[in-house]
Amino acid sequence: MTILICNSIIILITKTDPALQTPMYFFLRNFSFLEICYVTVTIPRMLVDLCTQKGNISFLSCAAQMCFVLMLGGVEFFLLTVMAYDCYVAIGNPLNYTIVMNQQVCVQMVAASWISVIPVVIGQTYQIFSLPFCGSNRINHFFCDIPPVLKLVCGEAFVNKIAVYIAVVFFVIIPFLLIIVSYGKIISNILKLTSARGRAKAFSTCSSHLTVVILFYGTASITYLEPKPNQYEGMGKLLSLFYTILIPTLNPIIYTLRNKDIIVALRKLLAKLLA
Template sequence: MTNEEIHAHHNDSMAHHFILLGFSDLPKLQGFLSGVFAIMYLAVLTGNSLIIIIIRLDPILQRPMYFFLANFSSLEICYVSVTLPRVLFNIWTQERTISRVSCATQLCFFLILGNTECFLLAVMSYDRYVAICNPLHYGLIMNPKKCAQLAGGSWLGGIPVQIGQTCQIFSLHFCNSNQINHFFCDIPPILQLACGDTSAHEASVYVVVMLVAAVPFMLILASYSKIISTILRLPTAKGRTKAFSTCSSHLLVVVLFFGSATITYFRPKSSHSAGTDKLLSLVYTVVTPMLNPLIYSLRNKDVIASLKKIISQSTASRFSLIC
C-alpha cells in the first residue's frame, strides 16, 4: 500500500462522522440567526397546521383541491422538520458533529420528502386541469379513491429511488475532509468531500433529478398550458379572473420550489458556491414552506371565509361560557 493509499484510508476512517459548518462563518450573528430560524420554524408549524385544521373542520372544504392542500401542508411540516431542528440544535449547542448514519438518514428523508413535493405539486396541477378543462366530469374523475391513490403515490413513489441514491452516495470514500459546508446533509456539499472522480455519481444525480423533478415539472407545464388555453376561451372576464385565482397560488409555489431546487442540483460540481447553495437551499427548504399558508390563504376566499367562521364560532362559544 502506497503512502497516498495509507493517507486516504486514514482520512476515510475519520469520516465516520461529519461536521456541519452551517453558519459558523458568522459568529457574531449566531443569536440573531437562532431567533430568525426559531421564528421561521414556528411560522411553518403554526401556518400549515392551521390550514390542515381549517380543512378538516369545514365541510365546505371537503373537496379534492383542499384534500391535496392538506397533504401539501402536512408535507411542508415534515420537510422543514428534517433540517431546521438540527440547524437550531447546532446553533444553540455549538455542537456541529453529526454521525455518518445520521447524516445519511437526514439526506434520505430530505430526498424522499423533496420527491414527494415534486409529485404532489404535479398532482395538484392535474387536479386544477380537470377542474377547469373538464368541469362536468370533475367529480367522476377526481373521486375519493382516485385522490387517495394520487396522494399515496406521491408520498410513497420516490422511496425506493431515494434510498438507492442515498446508499450510492454514502458508499463513496471521503478523504478530502469531513467538514460539510452546509446547514444540512445535502448532495452537492457531500460530493465535494469524496475522493477521486465523482462524475459518474454526478451523472446519476442528474438522472434521478430528471425522473423525480423534471418529469413532474413538465407535466405541470403541460397542465397549465391546457389550463391557460381554456381560461382564455372563457366568455366573461369574471370567469377568467376566478379561474386564474384558483391556479395562481399553486403556480407561485411551483416557481419558488422548482426554480431554486433546479439551480442547486443542475449546476456542475465545479460551479457550486457554499454561500449560494445555502441561500438557495433556504428558499426551498424553509422560505417556501413558511410562505405556503400565506400564499394559499390570502389568495383563497374559501379558506379565508372558513377561517373567519371558525374564529367567530370559537369567539361565540367562549362568550357563551363566560355568560
C-alpha cells in the first residue's frame, strides 16, 4: 500500500502541478508508474502464498511472472540511464536544456526503453521454459526468477546460462557504464562551478537518482552475476526482497525528501484537499 500510494501521489503531482512540467519530472512520473507495475507482478502473489500457505503456481503463470519481472526490471535499468543523461544535460548544458530534452525526445527515450526490452525478454523466457524440467517442482524462491527456475532444468543448461549473462551485459552492465560516464561528466561540470551554492544545488538535483541507482543496480547485479548459483540461496532471496519490495518502497521517499519542488507541490495538493 505504501508503494502504491506514494508512487501514485508522485504521478498525480508531477502531472497536475504546472511547476513540475519539466523533462526530469516526466521521467520521474514514468519511473513511478513502472515501480507500481513492477511490484504488482510480485507482491500480490507473495501475499496470497503467505495467507494460504500453499504457494502453488502453474507453469504458464510462472512463465508469465518471470517475463514481466524481467521486462519491467529491464525497462527500469534503461529508464535510470535516461534519467542520468537528463541530469547531465540539465547541469552540463542548462541554457539549451529545454531544447535538447524537448517533449518529443523524452517520449522517444521512454518508448525506446520499452521497445528494446520486450522482444529480448520474451525470447529469453520462451527459451528457458522450452527446456525439459524433471525431478522437484519446488522453486526455492519468493517468485519465479531465472536462477531458481534454471535449477529445476534436467541436465546442463549451459547455453541458457550464457544467454542470461549476455542479457545481463545488455540490460545491466552497459546501462551502468553509461550512467558512470554521465556522472563522471556531471561531477566534472559541478567542480567547474565557482559558487558553492551552485555546486550544492547541482548535486542535489541528481543525488536522489544516484541513491536509487546504487541501491537497485547493486542488489540486482549481485543476484544475476552470482558466480555459484547453488550457494548462498538465502542471500539471493534476501537480495530479491530488496529490489522487489524494499527499494520500490524507499524510492518515493528518497525522491520526495530530497526534492523541494515535490514537497512544495505536495503541500499545495494537501492544502487543496483540506480546503
